[in-house]
Amino acid sequence: MKQVDIIIVGGGAAGFFAAINATLKNPDLKVIILEQSKDVLNKVKISGGGRCNVTHACFDPKLLTSYYPRGQKELLGPFHIFGAQDTVNWFGNHGVNLYTEPDGCMFPQTNSSETIIHCFLQLAGKYMIDIVKTSKVKDFKYFRDEKIKFEVLTDTETYTSGMLMIATGSSSFVWNMLERLGYEIVAPCPSLFTFNLPQHPICKLMGLVVKQTRVAIQNSKIVTEGPLLVTHWGLSGPAVLKASAWGATILAERNYDFSVIIDWVPQTEVSDIHNLKETLAKKKVISNAQFGLPSRLWQFLTEDVVSDTEKNWASLSKNEMEGIISQLKKCPFQVKGKTTFKEEFVTAGGVALDQVNFKSFESKLHPGLFMAGEVLNIDAVTGGFNFQAAWTGGYLAGIRMADSI
Numbered sequence: 001m002k003q004v005d006i007i008i009v010g011g012g013a014a015g016f017f018a019a020i021n022a023t024l025k026n027p028d029l030k031v032i033i034l035e036q037s038k039d040v041l042n043k044v045k046i047s048g049g050g051r052c053n054v055t056h057a058c059f060d061p062k063l064l065t066s067y068y069p070r071g072q073k074e075l076l077g078p079f080h081i082f083g084a085q086d087t088v089n090w091f092g093n094h095g096v097n098l099y100t101e102p103d104g105c106m107f108p109q110t111n112s113s114e115t116i117i118h119c120f121l122q123l124a125g126k127y128m129i130d131i132v133k134t135s136k137v138k139d140f141k142y143f144r145d146e147k148i149k150f151e152v153l154t155d156t157e158t159y160t161s162g163m164l165m166i167a168t169g170s171s172s173f174v175w176n177m178l179e180r181l182g183y184e185i186v187a188p189c190p191s192l193f194t195f196n197l198p199q200h201p202i203c204k205l206m207g208l209v210v211k212q213t214r215v216a217i218q219n220s221k222i223v224t225e226g227p228l229l230v231t232h233w234g235l236s237g238p239a240v241l242k243a244s245a246w247g248a249t250i251l252a253e254r255n256y257d258f259s260v261i262i263d264w265v266p267q268t269e270v271s272d273i274h275n276l277k278e279t280l281a282k283k284k285v286i287s288n289a290q291f292g293l294p295s296r297l298w299q300f301l302t303e304d305v306v307s308d309t310e311k312n313w314a315s316l317s318k319n320e321m322e323g324i325i326s327q328l329k330k331c332p333f334q335v336k337g338k339t340t341f342k343e344e345f346v347t348a349g350g351v352a353l354d355q356v357n358f359k360s361f362e363s364k365l366h367p368g369l370f371m372a373g374e375v376l377n378i379d380a381v382t383g384g385f386n387f388q389a390a391w392t393g394g395y396l397a398g399i400r401m402a403d404s405i
């Protein structure tokens, strides 16, 4: 049996950040990280296509919460204490400078996730954090009124401590374990996926990007805006990924069989389209793309509803005019299936948030037990927000654990 001050289960983003910040606060602490895999920080390594999108240049806590379909309300207080600016400062203070891309995503200047891993491992070494790999935690016992509250069991060893942190990401095994201990677990389902349109002719336009679109999921309140990418299997791009995140639960319930309506020109009024009948009277419709749409898409949308490729705007029938408006503003697609987004995917669901005190990420059921990262029912759209939630939770839990010993 080994005794330490703090046991951290899970050597991922949240676990490492908690361990390091606890020891930065109190360098005398004995902290151990138990990791089931052969390596730690595996997701950090592959994140952002190997570049690690560390956070997002969104420095207003309230605005930052708006990127979280689950966790929006609960993260407001924590972001006031450790938000995106604190992440930038923290990494800068530890030798990792970040830069911002035009869309707000922030990466290490080296453009390599190895820089983050190197930073964490160096600090872990400096503060003598014990990292035990291939060490899957099978169970733990809780002794409410004792100073040594936790007994943590792996296949080969038993560890005891006064503080325990669960930072196991999206692990069904751990969620089942927590359920047996009385925690409510919100059923997990994937978030951040693209929409499949099997055999749909629009897929012939693969690679096409429309800079500003509005995506609405039918029979729901979900409406998102942003760029849209047509792929060889369906629809992708930020507007679609956002819709998949906000719709994660209901789209799982619909078994990924649902309709979306695309507004290809959200900044254009219907009256602007009607006006073309006069302003472009003599111009051919199908061969002259309007409103900044790519010609290939314009042709695809209009040739479905305009009978003759030579027709000009003045000679369009009422039905053809209505058809164009409908294609541009309310273009329907039947989605059947999803594809995981390769750059970043997360799991919605996890430990229900009303069981956690968000001042410190401590459990309300078991004082001394902390949880952060994807183990909680918190997730965000793509752009560095998922790591930000892991840093924030890891930081607050680490500081509180250090203070409590």
Ligand SMILES: Cc1cc2nc3c(=O)[nH]c(=O)nc-3n(C[C@H](O)[C@H](O)[C@H](O)COP(=O)(O)OP(=O)(O)OC[C@H]3O[C@@H](n4cnc5c(N)ncnc54)[C@H](O)[C@@H]3O)c2cc1C
Pocket (backbone or CB within 6 Å): 009, 010, 011, 012, 013, 014, 015, 034, 035, 036, 037, 040, 041, 042, 043, 044, 046, 047, 048, 049, 052, 053, 054, 055, 135, 136, 137, 138, 167, 168, 169, 170, 171, 173, 174, 342, 343, 344, 345, 346, 372, 373, 374, 375, 383, 384, 385, 386, 387, 388, 390
């Ligand atoms: C391909 C990909 C790319 C991504 N890119 C980005 C990005 O660029 N930016 C961003 O913000 N987000 C990104 N994400 C999401 C981000 O990686 C996660 O939100 C984040 O890693 C969650 O951190 P975590 O510490 O909660 O979990 P994890 O990083 O998953 O760590 C959990 C750890 O716990 C271990 N573990 C589980 N069960 C046990 C057990 N019983 N005993 C011991 N150890 C256990 C696991 O092996 C794992 O190492 C990406 C995700 C993927 C899949």
